[in-house]
Amino acid sequence: MIRFTPVAVSLLLFAGMSAHGETATSAQMRLSETGSRTTIAGPAEHFTGRAYIDPLFSAVAPQRTGGAYVTFAPGARSDWHTHPLGQTLVVTSGTGWVQQWGRERKTIHAGDVVQCPPGVKHWHGATDKNTMVHLAIQESNDKGENVNWLEKVTDEQYLQAGEHE
Amino acid sequence: MIRFTPVAVSLLLFAGMSAHGETATSAQMRLSETGSRTTIAGPAEHFTGRAYIDPLFSAVAPQRTGGAYVTFAPGARSDWHTHPLGQTLVVTSGTGWVQQWGRERKTIHAGDVVQCPPGVKHWHGATDKNTMVHLAIQESNDKGENVNWLEKVTDEQYLQAGEHE
Numbered sequence A, B: 001m002i003r004f005t006p007v008a009v010s011l012l013l014f015a016g017m018s019a020h021g022e023t024a025t026s027a028q029m030r031l032s033e034t035g036s037r038t039t040i041a042g043p044a045e046h047f048t049g050r051a052y053i054d055p056l057f058s059a060v061a062p063q064r065t066g067g068a069y070v071t072f073a074p075g076a077r078s079d080w081h082t083h084p085l086g087q088t089l090v091v092t093s094g095t096g097w098v099q100q101w102g103r104e105r106k107t108i109h110a111g112d113v114v115q116c117p118p119g120v121k122h123w124h125g126a127t128d129k130n131t132m133v134h135l136a137i138q139e140s141n142d143k144g145e146n147v148n149w150l151e152k153v154t155d156e157q158y159l160q161a162g163e164h165e
Helices: A006-010 B006-010
Strands: A030-032 A051-057 A065-072 A087-100 A106-109 A113-116 A122-126 A132-139 B030-032 B051-057 B065-072 B087-100 B106-109 B113-116 B122-126 B132-139
Touching (some): A065 A087, A065 B087, A122 A132, A132 B065, A132 B132, B065 B087
Antiparallel strands (some): A030 B113, A087 A106, A087 A122, B087 B106, B087 B122, B087 B132
16 A cells, blocks of 8 residues: 655665675665654545554565555545555554445454455545554565555445444 | 465455455455464474464465564574565564574564565574564565575574674
């Protein structure tokens, strides 16, 4: 859901920069400390309500996976969107809603995991009465793209009757 | 660090199985509920001490990313290992240690993120006095491989003087 820019990479603290003969490679493990990454407000262009994005890591070739925590205030949700290489959500706190286009809205709780295949139109967010935080993980395609934003989720769509539980 | 088998995929609950004409694709969002996935003891073959693996998601082509929580008791750690396409650790609680071969051991805290490039030999675990939990995320290569296990981390390596902070 989140598009990372190269700026995010610069947020990482590069640890152990001095080279030692003991290593068989010049590649280095990178440690990004808590508190060193700046929270980004979810832009009104792609979110309804108050959402906050905490970038965690971005893809460094040949790796293509990036991730961020997203915190949704009650009533907040993403716009409808798809991901060229899909997305995985790990709910870390609270209660939220997620919906695939044309399907029933589902309630998600801390500990739930949602896997969204490539190209599947969906939205996710908090319920109208609860906060929800998830870790969002997505892979970028060869063009560096990891999300395609679509129209906003209307109040009618958001507040629909959900699944029968 | 974790090798997922196809069994892990079967742990996922497939939601919304009935097709609706509104969807442009037959692909379906999958919801795996908290408590539905079984914790796996970290095998003595690859871990020292008590470690517990909670599988979260495994790669479904064309996606190649899988993830799991790993909980380390005080003193517990992985063996030395590498990842063909690297690994990212998001520390979710506690305090642990991580070390790249030939470099100083580093202390990691909840909220820290560690990115390990492909082929870099390393280990991670709890400190000798604290638990540590991290979300481990790794991509699989074309052969389905995401980890190469190496020798055990000796007590001398584990308890070395760490970085000067």
